[in-house]
């Protein structure tokens with residue numbers, strides 16, 4: 001067997017199987033998750049600081065497969081939720097209402113009630129939604145998302161703090177916040193922020209934390225401050241990209257938090273909301289090469305990895321390392337630039353542009369690395385393609401199906417004809 005790039009091999013990612021066996025059993029394309037890696041990332045986040053009242057709220061938007069949620073629960077994580085659907089899944093997985101923080105954004109009264117009725121803390125994102133909360137639940141406890149004026153992220157579409165985003169309450173409105181809290185006799189139990197997704201060094205995150213902590217001083221009796229997520233992972237593993245230095249970030253955080261708590265005078269809980277860091281690296285997306293062709297000097301590798309399956313490259317020009325698996329050991333020494341494309345009817349359907357790789361053949365399998373976050377959750381039925389199955393490689397190396405592939409019948413389930 002031939003494997004180009006040894007990232008998965010060195011991790012023993014596929015356990016007792018190989019990519020060909022998995023595709024044979026579950027079809028192509030296929031999301032494969034490794035339980036050991038997922039658990040390791042949960043633990044790294046839990047051990048980020050030594051500050052005692054610390055909660056890791058897994059941001060399930062990154063990957064809400066029910067089986068992974070159950071594992072996160074076993075690992076002692078809490079969760080955030082962005083929608084009633086996420087709340088529903090989290091409750092199904094066994095999380096208790098007090099382990100869930102609903103970070104709402106432009107929700108309806110019914111959606112807010114959905115959380116309140118289930119005794120889940122709601123964080124609101126604007127003065128008008130605070131007012132709505134007050135009307136629905138006067139005398140209740142609420143949290144508020146602030147926009148600390150700082151943003152950071154791998155692409156402008158995922159920067160969620162600062163002047164150019166829809167998120168969070170502008171701290172200039174704190175007097176109005178206080179008026180609304182008073183008007184409805186609300187207790188502000190927590191404040192939160194999220195400055196954006198994917199930082200590889202902590203300076204903007206730390207700056208955001210300093211801002212939210214200084215905002216927190218405007219409110220007495222907070223029970224928690226949620227510092228947000230955004231912890232990055234190295235997507236360029238084949239080029240040995242360095243990992244985020246969690247140990248020095250953790251130390252810096254510890255000293256800031258301990259210092260701040262002393263002056264606040266109350267032992268509050270700090271939360272973080274990592275999504276990508278926890279699930280990205282546990283996932284590989286497998287696909288099959290169906291056609292190779294040259295079009296006006298460009299070499300195209302045609303696969304079943306369309307943007308219906310993985311949206312990140314078309315949405316954000318994101319890079320994912322690609323591995324090649326072949327059921328023979330055909331030598332392939334020289335590298336050539338190729339454009340790896342999917343099977344969707346749009347010319348933007350490109351998973352990797354001008355990637356320098358050894359020669360690829362029809363019948364090869366490709367592995368798209370670090371696909372466990374914002375992968376399957378963002379997949380769609382565009383072109384009426386079937387969303388892939390999800391498989392888990394257990395700690396003993398065996399594999400189990402944790403979500404079946406769509407069927408053709410699924411495509412007509414919602415029609416009323």
Ligand code: LLP
Nearest residue numbers: 059194197198229230231273274275276374
């Ligand atoms: N908390 C809040 C309020 C968020 O909006 C997000 C992500 C997170 C936590 C988790 O962020 P993370 O730790 O995963 O960076 N689809 C994009 C990323 C969108 C992130 C949206 N919000 C991508 O594939 O890069």
